[in-house]
Amino acid sequence: MRKIKIGSGVVVVLAIIISILLSNKAKSAASARSDKLTSVPVTLFKAEIQELTKPIVLVGTITANNDVAVVSETQGRVTQVAVGTGDYVQMGASLIQVDDELKKAAFDLAQANYEKAKRDLDRNEELYKDHTITESQIESTRLAYRAAESQYIVARRQLNDTRITSPISGYINERKVNMGTMVMPGMTIANIVDVSKLKVKVNLSEKDAFRVKVGDPVTVTTEVYPETEFSGRITSISAKADEAHTYPLEIELANSAKHPLKSGMFGRVLFKSRESSESIVVPRDAIIGSIKEPEVYVVERGVAKLRKLTIGNEAAGMVAVLNGLAVGDQVVMSGHSNLQDGVEVTVLK
Numbered sequence: 173m174r175k176i177k178i179g180s181g182v183v184v185v186l187a188i189i190i191s192i193l194l195s196n197k198a199k200s201a202a203s204a205r206s207d208k209l210t211s212v213p214v215t216l217f218k219a220e221i222q223e224l225t226k227p228i229v230l231v232g233t234i235t236a237n238n239d240v241a242v243v244s245e246t247q248g249r250v251t252q253v254a255v256g257t258g259d260y261v262q263m264g265a266s267l268i269q270v271d272d273e274l275k276k277a278a279f280d281l282a283q284a285n286y287e288k289a290k291r292d293l294d295r296n297e298e299l300y301k302d303h304t305i306t307e308s309q310i311e312s313t314r315l316a317y318r319a320a321e322s323q324y325i326v327a328r329r330q331l332n333d334t335r336i337t338s339p340i341s342g343y344i345n346e347r348k349v350n351m352g353t354m355v356m357p358g359m360t361i362a363n364i365v366d367v368s369k370l371k372v373k374v375n376l377s378e379k380d381a382f383r384v385k386v387g388d389p390v391t392v393t394t395e396v397y398p399e400t401e402f403s404g405r406i407t408s409i410s411a412k413a414d415e416a417h418t419y420p421l422e423i424e425l426a427n428s429a430k431h432p433l434k435s436g437m438f439g440r441v442l443f444k445s446r447e448s449s450e451s452i453v454v455p456r457d458a459i460i461g462s463i464k465e466p467e468v469y470v471v472e473r474g475v476a477k478l479r480k481l482t483i484g485n486e487a488a489g490m491v492a493v494l495n496g497l498a499v500g501d502q503v504v505m506s507g508h509s510n511l512q513d514g515v516e517v518t519v520l521k
Contacts, residue, residue, distance in 0.1 A: 214507030214517045216471060219497045222453045222490065228383065228443040232374035232423070234394075236435040238340050238366040244355040246270055246333040257347050261338045261364065268349060268361055272334035275327070282320070282327035289313075289320035342366035365435055370425050372404065372439045375418035381409060384443050390423055391442040397431045402439075451484065451492040458503045459483070459491060469504035469511055470497070471519070476504060478513040 252269035255261055293313050300310040346363040349355060372392055376384070386409060392402040404425030413419055423441060427433055459466045459481070466483050469476040481496035497503070504511065511517070 212476070212507055212510045212515055212517050213520050214469075214471070214476070214511070215505045215520050216502045217455055217458055217505045219452050219454055219493070219499060219501040219503055221450055221499060223450050228376075228380050230374040230376070230441050230443070232372045232439055232441055234392075234433055234435060234437045234439045235371045235373060236342075236365040236367050237369035237371060237424075238342065238364075239345075239435070240340055240342075240364050240366075241360045242267065242336065242339065242362040242364060244268075244270070244333075244336060244359045244361050245357055246275075246330065246336075247356050248272075248334065248354070250349050250351055250353045250355060253347075253349070253351050255344050255347065255362075257344050259344045261341065261344060263338055263341045265338045266335055267338055267344075267347075268336040268355075270334040270336065270355060272331060275331040275334050279324075279327040279331040282324040286320040286324035289317040293317040336361060338364055340364055340366050341368075367427055367433070367435055370427055370433055370435070371407075372423040372425065372441055374421050374423070374441055375414070375416070376409070376421050377418060378413070380443075381419040381421075384409070384421075389444065392423070392425055392439045393442070394433065394437055394439055396433075396437065400428075400431050402426075402428065402431075402433070404441075451494065452497050452499060453490045453492055454497065454503050455505060456486060456489050456491050458505050460508050466491075468497070469508065469513075471502040471504060471517055474516055476511050476513065476515050476517050 248270040250268055251271050254266045254268070261267070293316075296305060296310050296313040299305045300307070342364045343366075344362055345365045347361070348359075348363075349361045355361060384406060386406050388406045390404050390406060392404050393400070394402075402425050404423045406421060407424045408422045410420040433439075454468065458468050460469070461467045463483070466481045468479055468481060470479050471477070479496050482494040484492035484494050486492070504517070507517070
């Protein structure tokens with residue numbers, strides 16, 4: 173009987189010990205859950221007033237500063253070719269020589285007649301002053317001189333046209349004739365492009381056309397050199413919209429020797445809009461929910477409070493707040509996933 177009582181006592185003691193352990197475990201778990209829910213680590217951003225400028229970003233086509241089709245103004249057989257595709261030429265450099273034998277003969281005759289007519293005029297002018305010849309005779313001499321001069325100018329121009337030269341400095345993009353080719357007036361013999369300076373052409377919407385002006389600086393980037401920024405400026409904005417109701421705009425930028433650009437490439441143009449305003453701003457990452465129904469958590473006395481906002485422009489990762497925040501409000505930047513309205517927070521430095 174004594175053994176039964178001792179055994180029962182041991183069982184009771186063990187039951188008490190187990191009960192105490194289970195109770196302590198439950199309290200620890202409850203305490204842990206409470207800490208998890210009521211002390212969420214967060215980082216904060218102090219709401220402040222900044223000037224927020226909304227940039228305009230468009231993609232346009234880069235074109236050469238000058239793109240010229242060189243056209244023949246004479247007729248004849250090509251006797252000399254001085255350049256090839258890809259060559260760089262200076263303005264006035266010879267490109268093609270056309271057979272000039274007949275043109276040179278005509279020029280020599282016109283030059284001789286012009287020089288004779290000039291001598292006759294000089295002599296008769298002196299005779300007319302001495303009243304040796306009549307007024308009718310001096311007028312005939314003057315007319316003969318003007319006719320000879322005109323023929324001389326025409327013959328000189330026709331001879332010069334047999335030597336086809338470059339109207340600009342640039343690269344030969346295409347040469348359309350070879351030795352022996354028969355050229356005619358109006359026939360294109362080469363295409364020359366000047367890429368020392370470049371143009372970027374884009375189209376602005378009606379709203380954006382009034383947010384920029386001629387002379388404004390812009391930044392251009394390309395897929396070829398993604399880390400390189402090219403500086404340009406607006407040179408023209410069309411006063412008339414095209415069929416799509418957009419306004420063509422042209423930008424000028426200098427080509428780079430280190431990172432050369434080519435005509436026909438795409439360029440991403442960043443405009444710094446003149447439309448800006450001062451307002452309370454917060455980082456875009458601080459906003460939870462959609463842009464249509466934005467909200468943020470604001471920490472007040474160690475507790476997170478959910479606030480509804482009215483927002484405006486967004487630029488450079490910042491959002492203008494029109495209503496819902498005051499300057500100095502502590503807005504939660506990170507830690508949203510574990511937050512609820514009214515939960516205590518721990519601010520991380």
